[in-house]
Amino acid sequence: MEQRGLTIAVVGATGAVGQQMIATLEKRELPIKNIMFLSSARSAGTKAAFRGKEIVIQEAKPESFEGVDIALFSAGGSVSKELAHEAVKRGAIVVDNTSAFRMDENVPLVVPEVNEEALKAHNGIIANPNCSTIQMVVALEPIRKEFGLKKVIVSTYQAVSGAGAAAISELKDQAKALLNDEEIKPEILPVKGDKKHYQIAFNVIPQIDKFVDNGFTYEEMKMINETKKIMGMQDLNVAATCVRLPVVTGHSESVYFEIEKEGVTASELKELLRNAPGAILEDEPENQIYPMPANAVGKNDVFVGRIRKDLDEDKGFHMWVVSDNLLKGAAWNSVQIAESLLKLGLVTVK
Amino acid sequence: MEQRGLTIAVVGATGAVGQQMIATLEKRELPIKNIMFLSSARSAGTKAAFRGKEIVIQEAKPESFEGVDIALFSAGGSVSKELAHEAVKRGAIVVDNTSAFRMDENVPLVVPEVNEEALKAHNGIIANPNCSTIQMVVALEPIRKEFGLKKVIVSTYQAVSGAGAAAISELKDQAKALLNDEEIKPEILPVKGDKKHYQIAFNVIPQIDKFVDNGFTYEEMKMINETKKIMGMQDLNVAATCVRLPVVTGHSESVYFEIEKEGVTASELKELLRNAPGAILEDEPENQIYPMPANAVGKNDVFVGRIRKDLDEDKGFHMWVVSDNLLKGAAWNSVQIAESLLKLGLVTVK
The missing domain is CATH 3.30.360.10 (Dihydrodipicolinate Reductase; domain 2)
Incomplete structure (x- = not known):
């Protein structure tokens, strides 16, 4: 972890896409000060590695998002509907990989190669499109x-x-x-x-x-x-x-x-x-x-x-x-959105 | 076998489509007096059953088609090019399942549900279209x-x-x-x-x-x-x-x-x-x-x-x-063409 950097939360860390998100974050150069792996109560307590460090997966709750800069959601539409606004309320920007908010006119739907500029109009939630x-x-x-x-x-x-x-x-x-x-x-x-x-x-x-x-x-x-x-x-x-x-x-x-x-x-x-x-x-x-x-x-x-x-x-x-479909179709596009947020100055490294 | 009926030859009897042709002929009610299974020299001599009777597979040669009413070809384009005209010369109508003659303007390309009437213009060879x-x-x-x-x-x-x-x-x-x-x-x-x-x-x-x-x-x-x-x-x-x-x-x-x-x-x-x-x-x-x-x-x-x-x-x-693709796409469409030939009076039961 870096001294200065972002606090990132991965919601749905044990799923097929969540695991690819973790692997992608490990490889890319987004500055990360702190990372949290969140999941349902069922999977909480298990462990996952990040750049050689063992991290305990915690149950995702509204309070989990205190201090989070970017939360990558991929735990199903119902979890996003329940927790995305809670995360935003606590100051996080949510990049949501479910279909919960994609067609919401207040939510940018972003593929950085196509419409990166749309990120500037975000209201806390950014939607990651469908893989196909x-x-x-x-x-x-x-x-x-x-x-x-x-x-x-x-x-x-x-x-x-x-x-x-x-x-x-x-x-x-x-x-x-x-x-x-x-x-x-x-x-x-x-x-x-x-x-x-x-x-x-x-x-x-x-x-x-x-x-x-x-x-x-x-x-x-x-x-x-x-x-x-x-x-x-x-x-x-x-x-x-x-x-x-x-x-x-x-x-x-x-x-x-x-x-x-x-x-x-x-x-x-x-x-x-x-x-x-x-x-x-x-x-x-x-x-x-x-x-x-x-x-x-x-x-x-x-x-x-x-x-x-x-x-x-x-x-x-x-x-x-x-x-x-798990990378550009999901995990990589979400991480890429996080990188674009940083590049465009929409999130600040502390 | 019936007393009065057609003499049918299946060319390429050991192939994936040839076997489906045989199975289809067994099930349908085309009157068959005599059936011949023909193949390359390599497969000749092996046996195959037809309605409980054992039939020796013979090497396909020009003379094989003497007395044949309908020859169903499915042994590859080169075999059709070599033998279809030989079969026609000896009085057979050829239903060819390869691409050898499909676009020949003198050869009807037939799917009975669509253009059965085109059979009337045949010059000995009828092409069975591509499966797709x-x-x-x-x-x-x-x-x-x-x-x-x-x-x-x-x-x-x-x-x-x-x-x-x-x-x-x-x-x-x-x-x-x-x-x-x-x-x-x-x-x-x-x-x-x-x-x-x-x-x-x-x-x-x-x-x-x-x-x-x-x-x-x-x-x-x-x-x-x-x-x-x-x-x-x-x-x-x-x-x-x-x-x-x-x-x-x-x-x-x-x-x-x-x-x-x-x-x-x-x-x-x-x-x-x-x-x-x-x-x-x-x-x-x-x-x-x-x-x-x-x-x-x-x-x-x-x-x-x-x-x-x-x-x-x-x-x-x-x-x-x-x-x-092996039935309507190949074997069944070929047998169906044979049935249409009979129905339209283009082949005669002797």
Whole structure:
């Protein structure tokens, strides 16, 4: 720990994303004077390491946030709704990784590569977008800036780790059982607590989160609404189909989009993405180079490839976007927001 | 076997599709007087059963087709190119499941639910479309007939059995190894004989077949060109992104499409598909009912669900289409073509 630095709290320290937040904070250079790991009463009392020091995980309560500069929340929407305002009341800035406040007009929804400036208008709470939204807007933003953007149609290929650690175990246990010709009993996916559960190993489930009345799922509506909010384009046409796959970590997306400008080539888009913040271009079909989740795991970047012009629509293009959903999709984007707060002088090192 | 009936040859009898062809012929009521199983020299001499009778698999040669009424080819494009014309010369009608003749303007490309009448123009060879094309056009055709069709953008979720029996083994072996923390050595997928091979278990590969110069793959171009040919719509806008998943059998497709007519509702489309030939509507989001590959395996139907109207485009809709790629995508469509030939009087029972 440093003499001068921030006091950081990680809420949901024992979860799949919380652990990635801790690992990311360990690696990055945010000055940290003091760190607290908070959790539900159930997990409190266990220990976790931070830069070689053992830290006891404490139960998250309103008083826990006294003296905290930045609180990173990733313990589910209900915990955020209960405690985020308590943390703000005690002087903390909350970076919330749940969907609790994302569409609240007083809460900035931030992907630093896209709308870092929105942080300046925060009222104590900053929302971290949905994993599948983040990686898509990182790839779309440089294109929007240069050529405008009219329409986005995305089909996702999402990993089970987005549904938490129990979903990872479910996939692995099912795969083992099916390979041994044993029976399986799905209990978690597609949505923990929903009425029905389906096989995920060697299968594909076209449902992530519950259904809205319009036939879309909440996950799809998150992608639609969050994309418009982050990019500041309420009139952008966005449609999404979100699909769960038997992959542990790494979301992939097949993205069709239409730009404003005529006559743009795929090479121009590739050149833009080669130099885009947070993105890495992997696009050499002749050498079979394109993004894949197995290669993206453990990396902070958004990988973009298979960029090609539509064969009918001059302003239409297709691309393939992959990222580690636990990192850029969650933990890394949250820590990155904390770094941006410091960079913009919105939090002060004491 | 029946006293009066057809003489059928199955070419590629030992392959993944060939075996499904045999199983399908056993179940259906096509009158069969005599059946021949043909293969490469390597597999010749082995035996296979048909309706309880043991049949020796013979090496496919030009003379094998003497007296054959219908020859179902599924032994790879090179075998079709070598032997299909030889079979036709000897009086057989060839139903070819490879890509060898699909885009030949003298060869009908047929999905019976869509363009059965095209069979009447055959010159001895009839092509069976690509698996991912077939299931999509079965779902699109009733919509086109009623409301017109302007544009299709599809992202596929394709099973490894489309790449043959060796790809199935590769997926299972890799999954076993990775679950035991063992090393893997990919050797087949994405494309047998291509330069690089990638992990498929717990991964996603955005490449099926090799790349064309325009950035699309041959699989994607097959979907684009074959859809136009089968539906008889050269001016239809079609785009495809084809992706391989760790699923053994059953292709899924996320399909966005625009119709000609204004003001159509999702309910109207559901009603159409509820009564469409070859299709089964599975579309009750409130009960978590939608198509999935694990439920489609072993069935001849094309399952359609998640039909919903685009939130921005009045003529735009989304749907999710799943089918067994070895059955409607290959073996069943070929046998169905044989049944149509009989029904239309294009082949005569002797």
